[in-house]
Amino acid sequence: xxxxxxxxxxxxxxxxxxxxxxxxxxxxxxxxxxxxxxxxxxxxxxxxxxxxxxxxxxxxxxxxxxxxxxxxxxxxxxxxxxxxxxxxxxxxxxxxxxxxxxxxxxxxxxxxxxxxxxxxxxxxxxxxxxxxxxxxxxxxxxxxxxxxxxxxxxxxxxxxxxxxxxxxxxxxxxxxxxxxxxxxxxxxxxxxxxxxxxxxxxxxxxxxxxxxxxxxxxxxxxxxxxxxxxxxxxxxxxxxxxxxxxxxxx
Numbered sequence: 001x002x003x004x005x006x007x008x009x010x011x012x013x014x015x016x017x018x019x020x021x022x023x024x025x026x027x028x029x030x031x032x033x034x035x036x037x038x039x040x041x042x043x044x045x046x047x048x049x050x051x052x053x054x055x056x057x058x059x060x061x062x063x064x065x066x067x068x069x070x071x072x073x074x075x076x077x078x079x080x081x082x083x084x085x086x087x088x089x090x091x092x093x094x095x096x097x098x099x100x101x102x103x104x105x106x107x108x109x110x111x112x113x114x115x116x117x118x119x120x121x122x123x124x125x126x127x128x129x130x131x132x133x134x135x136x137x138x139x140x141x142x143x144x145x146x147x148x149x150x151x152x153x154x155x156x157x158x159x160x161x162x163x164x165x166x167x168x169x170x171x172x173x174x175x176x177x178x179x180x181x182x183x184x185x186x187x188x189x190x191x192x193x194x195x196x197x198x199x200x201x202x203x204x205x206x207x208x209x210x211x212x213x214x215x216x217x218x219x220x221x222x223x224x225x226x227x228x229x230x231x232x233x234x235x236x237x238x239x240x241x242x243x244x245x246x247x248x249x250x
């Protein structure tokens with residue numbers, strides 16, 4: 001399950017906390033890249049950048065200095081409001097935030113030099129249409145093995161029944177089908193350490209990693225057993241599995 005599989009979940013979390021995970025105490029070890037660093041590497045001072053599913057725009061703000069103009073879109077009115085506040089506070093004058101569905105982009109064809117999308121749905125056809133010739137597309141998604149020990153303990157979760165590589169093959173096929181070339185995929189599996197039980201509970205209640213966490217009998221007891229088993233001096237151990245796919249428009 002992804003946030004876009006249940007739009008009401010995305011809207012509820014957006015209204016509740018604006019998808020703000022800054023209070024989450026978590027350390028990641030072994031991440032092979034930072035997505036918005038990769039986005040920035042594709043930019044130059046004359047570039048127009050589109051960020052699909054921008055959320056609160058915190059990450060887009062971090063990359064904005066690499067482009068001439070950045071446009072962040074999101075389907076959730078709550079997220080658009082949050083992003084606008086964050087952009088205003090940042091002092092960045094080259095970012096615009098718009099409410100928009102990823103599958104129905106209202107921009108003219110060939111308008112953007114770079115299109116990015118992190119942990120959100122996108123339309124390969126629409127991304128291709130709005131890119132300039134030679135433009136780059138980048139997406140990072142949560143891979144099948146993410147939080148595998150936590151999902152195994154609770155008996156359900158995002159991509160729970162999917163074989164590793166399923167998402168990668170699907171995205172590669174979708175991008176190639178609409179005409180993208182140089183489609184390349186990369187994966188990493190990093191260790192994550194959560195400070196305390198409340199950090200894991202916050203994660204589970206505000207992400208779709210385990211659908212309906214807390215609504216099924218035994219969830220809380222299972223989580224407590226999980227914490228006892230996986231607590232380490234660094235924190236409560238699980239993993240972050242990420243997929244990066246890049247492509248170019250001919």
